[in-house]
Amino acid sequence: MKRLVCANWKMYKVKSDVKSFFERWERYEMIDKEIVFFPQFPLLEFVKSFLTKGEKLGGQNCSDKKEGAFTGEVSPYLLKDCGCDYVLIGHSERRHIFLEKNEIMGGKILNAINAGLKPLYCVGEKLEEREAGKTIEVIFNQLDALKGLENVEFDIAYEPVWAIGTGKVAKKEDASFVHTKIKEFLSKNDFKKEIRVLYGGSVKKENARELLSADNIDGLLVGGASLDPEEFYRIATSI
Numbered sequence: 035m036k037r038l039v040c041a042n043w044k045m046y047k048v049k050s051d052v053k054s055f056f057e058r059w060e061r062y063e064m065i066d067k068e069i070v071f072f073p074q075f076p077l078l079e080f081v082k083s084f085l086t087k088g089e090k091l092g093g094q095n096c097s098d099k100k101e102g103a104f105t106g107e108v109s110p111y112l113l114k115d116c117g118c119d120y121v122l123i124g125h126s127e128r129r130h131i132f133l134e135k136n137e138i139m140g141g142k143i144l145n146a147i148n149a150g151l152k153p154l155y156c157v158g159e160k161l162e163e164r165e166a167g168k169t170i171e172v173i174f175n176q177l178d179a180l181k182g183l184e185n186v187e188f189d190i191a192y193e194p195v196w197a198i199g200t201g202k203v204a205k206k207e208d209a210s211f212v213h214t215k216i217k218e219f220l221s222k223n224d225f226k227k228e229i230r231v232l233y234g235g236s237v238k239k240e241n242a243r244e245l246l247s248a249d250n251i252d253g254l255l256v257g258g259a260s261l262d263p264e265e266f267y268r269i270a271t272s273i
């Protein structure tokens with residue numbers, strides 16, 4: 035399984051920023067990882083025009099419907115049409131700022147799969163849940179959204195909510211423990227074997243190598259540190 039390293043650009047960058055990112059990115063050799071960029075929707079085709087070394091494109095979210103009168107929503111079929119291969123589903127900011135419920139995640143994943151995309155399904159516990167010893171219970175509840183999807187292809191990102199954008203990275207052992215539990219859940223429930231489990235939350239060039247070398251961490255979902263091409267390249271090539 036190739037490691038997967040993703041740049042989640044969130045609500046950052048306009049076209050001129052994208053252009054200067056790729057002017058610097060172009061200097062680097064292609065690497066032995068799968069690299070995916072997740073820009074804002076109106077930037078998708080523009081970003082795609084710079085992906086000349088096998089990097090892939092993804093949407094940051096999608097609807098659970100194919101099409102219809104749903105103002106402000108984005109169909110995974112359009113994401114595919116714009117050149118995406120991936121889509122983030124259930125990112126912590128969607129769950130906690132935009133109050134997306136766990137119950138809609140299965141429908142979104144299935145819709146994305148039917149549109150020909152590979153979902154990167156995000157899970158993670160809040161600080162109070164971790165402190166109450168409920169990390170695994172919370173993660174398993176979020177994984178319940180995958181019921182009935184045992185035969186489809188997707189990847190998972192474990193992003194502890196308290197580590198996202200805070201500078202507080204999970205300890206390698208703690209992240210690795212949760213990743214191992216996620217993999218146990220998947221194998222117990224007969225999911226496909228090739229599912230990668232990525233870590234996300236304050237990944238930087240200083241901690242990427244340690245995280246990527248831990249058991250069952252198959253890649254990284256990088257927010258803030260992916261906005262800079264040098265830093266993102268150093269993260270992607272840290273191992």
Ligand code: PGA
Nearest residue numbers: 198199235236256257258
């Ligand atoms: P961060 O974000 O790297 O800025 O913590 C990660 C994410 O939200 O995917």
